[in-house]
Amino acid sequence: MIERSYDVVIVGSGAGGGTAAVGLIPLVEQGHRVLVLEQGPRLADEEFTGEELEMAEALYADAGGFLTADGTMTLAFGQVYGGSTVVYTGTSLIAGRHVIEAWDIPGLTHADVTERSRRYMEQNNVHLLEPELINENNSLFQKGCESAGYEAHQFPINVKGCLGSSLCNLGCPNGAKQGTDRVQLPAAELCGVEVVTRAEVLRLEERAAVVRVSEKPPGEKGAPSEWEPGEYRVSARMVVLAGGAVGSPALLLRSGFGERLPRLGERFTCHPALILVAEHPRPITNDVGHPKSFFVDRAEEEGYVLETCMYFPFVTAKSLVGFGEEHGRFMAAFPRLQMILVLACDRATPGNRVTIDGAGRPVVHYRFTDEVVQALALGTRASARIFFAAGALRVHAPLASPTTLEASEADRIDERVGPEHFTPGTVSVSAAHLMGGCAMGRSARDSVTDGWGRVHGIPWLRVADSSLFPDSLHINPYLTIMALADRTAEAIRLDAGELLSTRAEATA
Amino acid sequence: MDERGWTEVEERIEAALRSRSPALRRQLRLLIQVLDWMPLLRYGRRFSALGAEARTALLQRLQRSPALLLRRGFWGLRTLVLLGYYGRPEARRAIGYRADPRGWEARRGMTADEGTGDEA
Numbered sequence: 001m002i003e004r005s006y007d008v009v010i011v012g013s014g015a016g017g018g019t020a021a022v023g024l025i026p027l028v029e030q031g032h033r034v035l036v037l038e039q040g041p042r043l044a045d046e047e048f049t050g051e052e053l054e055m056a057e058a059l060y061a062d063a064g065g066f067l068t069a070d071g072t073m074t075l076a077f078g079q080v081y082g083g084s085t086v087v088y089t090g091t092s093l094i095a096g097r098h099v100i101e102a103w104d105i106p107g108l109t110h111a112d113v114t115e116r117s118r119r120y121m122e123q124n125n126v127h128l129l130e131p132e133l134i135n136e137n138n139s140l141f142q143k144g145c146e147s148a149g150y151e152a153h154q155f156p157i158n159v160k161g162c163l164g165s166s167l168c169n170l171g172c173p174n175g176a177k178q179g180t181d182r183v184q185l186p187a188a189e190l191c192g193v194e195v196v197t198r199a200e201v202l203r204l205e206e207r208a209a210v211v212r213v214s215e216k217p218p219g220e221k222g223a224p225s226e227w228e229p230g231e232y233r234v235s236a237r238m239v240v241l242a243g244g245a246v247g248s249p250a251l252l253l254r255s256g257f258g259e260r261l262p263r264l265g266e267r268f269t270c271h272p273a274l275i276l277v278a279e280h281p282r283p284i285t286n287d288v289g290h291p292k293s294f295f296v297d298r299a300e301e302e303g304y305v306l307e308t309c310m311y312f313p314f315v316t317a318k319s320l321v322g323f324g325e326e327h328g329r330f331m332a333a334f335p336r337l338q339m340i341l342v343l344a345c346d347r348a349t350p351g352n353r354v355t356i357d358g359a360g361r362p363v364v365h366y367r368f369t370d371e372v373v374q375a376l377a378l379g380t381r382a383s384a385r386i387f388f389a390a391g392a393l394r395v396h397a398p399l400a401s402p403t404t405l406e407a408s409e410a411d412r413i414d415e416r417v418g419p420e421h422f423t424p425g426t427v428s429v430s431a432a433h434l435m436g437g438c439a440m441g442r443s444a445r446d447s448v449t450d451g452w453g454r455v456h457g458i459p460w461l462r463v464a465d466s467s468l469f470p471d472s473l474h475i476n477p478y479l480t481i482m483a484l485a486d487r488t489a490e491a492i493r494l495d496a497g498e499l500l501s502t503r504a505e506a507t508a
Numbered sequence: 509m510d511e512r513g514w515t516e517v518e519e520r521i522e523a524a525l526r527s528r529s530p531a532l533r534r535q536l537r538l539l540i541q542v543l544d545w546m547p548l549l550r551y552g553r554r555f556s557a558l559g560a561e562a563r564t565a566l567l568q569r570l571q572r573s574p575a576l577l578l579r580r581g582f583w584g585l586r587t588l589v590l591l592g593y594y595g596r597p598e599a600r601r602a603i604g605y606r607a608d609p610r611g612w613e614a615r616r617g618m619t620a621d622e623g624t625g626d627e628a
Binding site: 048049050052053063065070072133163165166167174283285287288312313314316317322323324331332333334423426428 | 520524527528564567571572576579580583584586587590591593594595599600602603604605606607608609610611612613614615
């Protein structure tokens with residue numbers, strides 16, 4: 001095994017890892033060595049083609065279809081230089097006061113999260129999209145909300161020079177989205193932080209990571225790794241986990257930390273979501289323009305959030321329940337389709353957790369609670385009202401039987417759509433807001449880290465990603481991940497004197 | 509769809525399965541075998557020997573089966589078929605999918621027939 005030595009090793013390069021990398025630039029300036037390990041590849045600009053299947057395969061774990069243990073939900077998370085920030089839509093919201101206060105983490109205040117989030121909003125060029133760039137898939141949502149009595153808000157987004165490809169979830173082909181791959185990681189690399197891609201951390205040892213660097217498979221996208229393929233033992237004075245809500249707890253579990261950290265893997269939440277589709281009588285601009293401009297927040301009142309969205313042919317086909325004529329009819333109406341994403345604001349629930357299988361691979365156990373199913377039903381009803389108010393002819397509602405609601409049934413939505421029609425394994429549920437698993441809290445009895453990402457009882461080990469969330473956020477999480485990772489980086493800088501002081505001795 | 513189309517569907521499904529776990533591929537193989545023999549009692553024939561109507565009826569029952577294992581198995585097979593079918597550029601064109609990396613610029617360059625006629 002090849003030996004390497006660093007002061008700080010960051011595992012993962014998404015919203016958390018990228019933020020930790022820039023946050024540790026001051027340590028690099030003091031002469032310390034900081035390394036980021038990313039399991040996925042580093043793609044060249046011209047490799048972002050917007051082709052659905054090839055980009056999903058290149059950018060996501062399991063091509064975006066990572067299945068939960070009972071196979072009733074797919075989880076989408078990026079596995080590429082920049083992590084999930086390469087595949088999100090760039091919607092940038094600050095966590096709600098009530099959510100942060102309900103988390104009740106010592107030392108973590110809403111004011112602090114807000115101040116840090118604002119800093120990253122500025123760094124990432126967050127702004128409201130100009131009205132002339134908003135497409136009809138979005139303007140119809142706004143219009144429908146107005147007529148149906150829902151309050152639509154515009155999403156601030158982090159784009160620079162957006163051409164409106166609509167392909168955000170397949171990686172922006174124009175480099176417009178300001179993810180960590182565009183902003184934080186290049187800045188960190190410029191200052192001397194090293195980033196190694198195609199580097200999978202197999203396990204952690206005491207102040208070390210055992211890493212497998214893979215060869216670039218022939219014909220696949222991305223550059224070869226910066227390191228020669230092989231197995232490495234990378235010793236580190238500190239290790240920062242930023243592999244996401246699935247990756248970070250799974251790595252700790254397969255490294256044998258389960259006994260010292262009995263809450264590891266718990267408090268997994270993910271905003272389970274349904275993609276709803278409605279057909280209009282005329283073509284609308286849907287597969288051109290930024291896909292996600294508006295949302296309706298009913299989290300507090302009814303447990304759901306609605307967002308505009310626009311997906312690609314395969315994902316759309318997968319989201320429609322059933323097969324055959326009715327399925328084909330919706331697909332054939334693609335230029336006339338309007339889409340809404342219904343997200344359930346799930347709560348941390350015993351049993352919903354990350355574990356590992358015999359080979360150490362992550363397994364996500366997730367059961368849809370009655371509250372989640374109810375929220376999906378209420379969100380579907382609201383969406384159907386919005387679709388019809390915007391002029392849709394028919395709506396595909398996975399929580400109705402039969403699933404097609406005609407405009408003539410618009411006054412029977414409550415009767416036609418309900419939680420009793422939710423059949424796990426038949427309805428396509430997906431989630432992309434993966435949270436928890438290394439939750440913050442007070443002690444190892446109730447959590448994995450403190451409010452600064454310090455793992456309880458293991459001073460050299462830190463967490464800087466969405467696995468820190470002790471419960472779901474109710475909004476798109478990346479900005480809050482950056483705020484928390486910024487705190488983790490600050491705590492590392494504060495503790496560096498003590499933890500990194502003997503570096504010369506270690507590397508001698 | 510012609511023979512070339514079917515070959516392309518199969519190739520895309522095979523390509524997608526190559527990066528999946530051997531366990532998943534084994535489960536799929538088993539499910540396809542079960543599915544093929546399942547209609548023997550009811551129809552006296554294997555699935556592959558049934559007409560379109562009987563096949564549809566059987567798949568619809570499978571989709572709503574009380575057993576989660578069968579429902580999710582069906583869901584997985586259906587997902588793969590949809591991936592193979594809608595992964596083809598021809599199928600995307602046929603349904604009128606027009607997303608282009610050049611975004612608005614590309615759409616404004618289209619003729620009225622190609623575009624929606626309602627561009628901002």
